Amino acid sequence: MRLNVLRISACVALAVAASAAWTIEPGLYGVQSSNYEEGNGLFRIDPATGAATKICSLSHESSLVGATFLRGQLYATDILAFDPPAFYGTIDLQTGQFTGIHDQGWDLNWHGLASSESLGVTWSISQQYNNVLVETDLDGNMRYIGPTGIDGRGMAYDEIHGILYATNYADSSLYTVDINTGQATLIGPTGVSCELVGLAYDEMTQTLYLNEGYVTNSLYTVDVFTGAATLIGPNGHTYIDGLAWIPEPTSFTLLAAGALAMLRRR
Numbered sequence: 001m002r003l004n005v006l007r008i009s010a011c012v013a014l015a016v017a018a019s020a021a022w023t024i025e026p027g028l029y030g031v032q033s034s035n036y037e038e039g040n041g042l043f044r045i046d047p048a049t050g051a052a053t054k055i056c057s058l059s060h061e062s063s064l065v066g067a068t069f070l071r072g073q074l075y076a077t078d079i080l081a082f083d084p085p086a087f088y089g090t091i092d093l094q095t096g097q098f099t100g101i102h103d104q105g106w107d108l109n110w111h112g113l114a115s116s117e118s119l120g121v122t123w124s125i126s127q128q129y130n131n132v133l134v135e136t137d138l139d140g141n142m143r144y145i146g147p148t149g150i151d152g153r154g155m156a157y158d159e160i161h162g163i164l165y166a167t168n169y170a171d172s173s174l175y176t177v178d179i180n181t182g183q184a185t186l187i188g189p190t191g192v193s194c195e196l197v198g199l200a201y202d203e204m205t206q207t208l209y210l211n212e213g214y215v216t217n218s219l220y221t222v223d224v225f226t227g228a229a230t231l232i233g234p235n236g237h238t239y240i241d242g243l244a245w246i247p248e249p250t251s252f253t254l255l256a257a258g259a260l261a262m263l264r265r266r
Contacts, residue, residue, distance in 0.1 A: 024093060024246055028200060030211055031067040031076055031242030042096050043240060050219030050233030052240060056096040066113030066155065067198065067242030068122055075122055076242055077110035088136065101140045112155030112166055123164060125152030133182035146182030150175055154199035156208060165208060167194040174227035188227030192220060198243030213241040
């Protein structure tokens with residue numbers, strides 16, 4: 001209980017601080033892996049229809065991208081920018097310029113990416129190193145936590161309830177992942193392919209989104225209790241597998257403050 005109070009208190013402070021200088025348009029964003037048909041790009045995705053609108057191309061090639069929004073920055077994985085080729089870093093939301101932070105421990109496959117505003121970290125699953133959960137702090141320091149037991153692709157974090165979600169390629173199912181041990185626990189099958197997929201979580205509406213970028217090229221909602229995916233609609237583009245939700249700071253502040261008050265009453 002105390003951990004949840006501290007987490008939500010931190011969210012309130014961060015959201016209030018960010019709101020004064022917030023210039024980013026909130027909503028759902030997608031990052032596209034490079035492909036012969038379209039190249040790659042950064043997209044806005046309509047959460048009501050699934051339609052994706054391209055903002056710009058990326059400055060570097062990309063492959064099996066993970067994406068998340070943290071402290072005013074869009075983070076991404078598997079950007080083919082330097083040597084070694086796969087890098088973790090940030091993408092400018094207006095120009096698509098990638099800035100590298102680290103080389104993912106020479107791992108070429110960090111397909112999923114999630115983050116916590118209150119903890120100031122991102123998580124990925126290292127497919128090259130026994131599917132271990134990896135944490136990166138705001139200074140770019142990596143920490144290997146423990147094996148997940150899944151080939152994790154899309155990832156998203158529910159800040160209010162402290163739940164890390166991931167999809168598994170092998171059985172196309174939704175899992176929770178323990179951020180302290182890395183152990184994954186099955187929720188249930190999504191019913192869609194989880195080979196090229198991204199997850200994002202909207203705390204205001206408590207909605208988990210899934211974008212499938214290889215078979216259906218469509219946006220879905222996912223039931224966090226059963227894992228079942230429900231179709232919203234097609235993107236109109238292929239290979240969008242990095243997915244990130246950018247909240248409105250004022251709305252997020254109200255939500256976090258309300259959750260904190262509820263916990264205090266308890």
